[in-house]
Amino acid sequence: MSSSAAPRDLDLLLLGATGFTGGLVAEYLAEHGPAGLRWALAGRNEAKLAAVRDRLAARFPACADLELVVVDAGDVAALRDVVVRAKVVATTVGPYLVLGGPVAQACAETGTDYVDITGEPEFVDRTYLAHHATAVASGARLVHACGFDSVPHDLGAFFTVTELAPTGPVRLRGVVRSNATFSGGTFHSAMGAFSRAKQMAATAKQRRAAEGRPEGRRVKPENGRPTRDRTLGYWLLPLPTIDPQIVVRSAAALPVYGPDFRYAHFAGTKTLRYAAGGALGVTGLALASQVPPLRAQLLKRVPQGEGPSEKRRAASWFTVDFVAESGGRTLHTRVSGGDPGYTETAKMIAEAALSLAFDDNPPTAGCVTTAQAMGPALLARLRAAGMRFEVVG
Secondary structure, X not given: OOHHHOOOOEEEEEEOOOOHHHHHHHHHHHHHOOOOOOEEEEEOOHHHHHHHHHXXXXXXXXXXXXXXXXOOOOOHHHHHHHHOOEEEEEEOOOOHHHHOHHHHHHHHHHOOEEEEOOOOHHHHHHHHHHHHHHHHHHOOEEEOOOEOOEHHHHHHHHHHHHHHOOOOOEEEEEXXXXXXXXXXXXXXXXXXXXXOHHHHHXXXXXXXXXXXXXXXXXXXXXXXXXXXXXXXXXXXXXXXXXXXXXXXXXXXXXHHHOOEEEEEEEEEEOOHHHHHHHHHHHHHHHHHOOOHHHHHHHHHHOOOOOOOOHHHHHOOOEEEEEEEEEOOEEEEEEEEEOOHHHHHHHHHHHHHHHHHHHOOOOOOOEEEOHHHHHHHHHHHHHHHOOXXXXXXX
């Protein structure tokens, strides 16, 4: 059902290369893309696209001939004419709830595979409700959350249950730690989600009704509570991100997660003081998002399209520890890497796009997760690219 079998003159179309993260994706593809990769840069400003191409060509001379595709991300008709040329479209243009819909629609309608780095649950659910059936019919694979949201968590859980090989109920928790700064785009997306809590909940309810439940199996995200994890030695703070939803959707789609799967998601800190400070910070942002003038002021202070220096990114790291309990057995695994919000996110979406374009993946279509669409292949790619997936104990 993959659209990759259709004749296309481009393997990959990168939309959003003039932004900070998109520029890092372009650099990654220029350095690590396979020989003969047919790819192009797309956006609405030709001069800015040309500047990105010139910057790439200074380091990688072959990029001097990269095609520039001028298109408005809000123009569905124009997007259809563009995306139908590519096997895969990778887009870093957000916030996705505001700017992402037309791109997903165009890909669904033309049978073009799609990856993004959204962490916005409402956008993901709206895309499912509006375009899943169309994508199933066309053969397009629409894969959201191909950055730090939510590849380490989704593939980390997949790796863990694959190692565990459960035959009975599984209780899994993921614990995130990092020293990195968050991106402006992530902050804007989070504030947008906080400000639309009611709409987000209503859309999620609609999706659950449309999607149904896996036959003969149970999967569920668990609402964790602040506590101390005796296995890991960290204080745990429930983390309100899209990651648990993605993990549970993979579990619903894949029998390897067992007959009864539960997942809880946390941030981990070494001291109770940091855990309490994190809880207060998240609560404060959620409250501020409900006051439009205050929300606007905070968004102005953290602009999109900017990010930390290369030196700061080089010093950043992340870990996600997974603790699985099943049948009296406990398994501890870990996913780890460098700067999560920028360097590793660029790597993850680039490798996800390349996996859809070139790997022998399962025959899926519609709105699917990374584990569902390309789990083993993408896991192998990311390991080869330096991310670690390991059994700790």
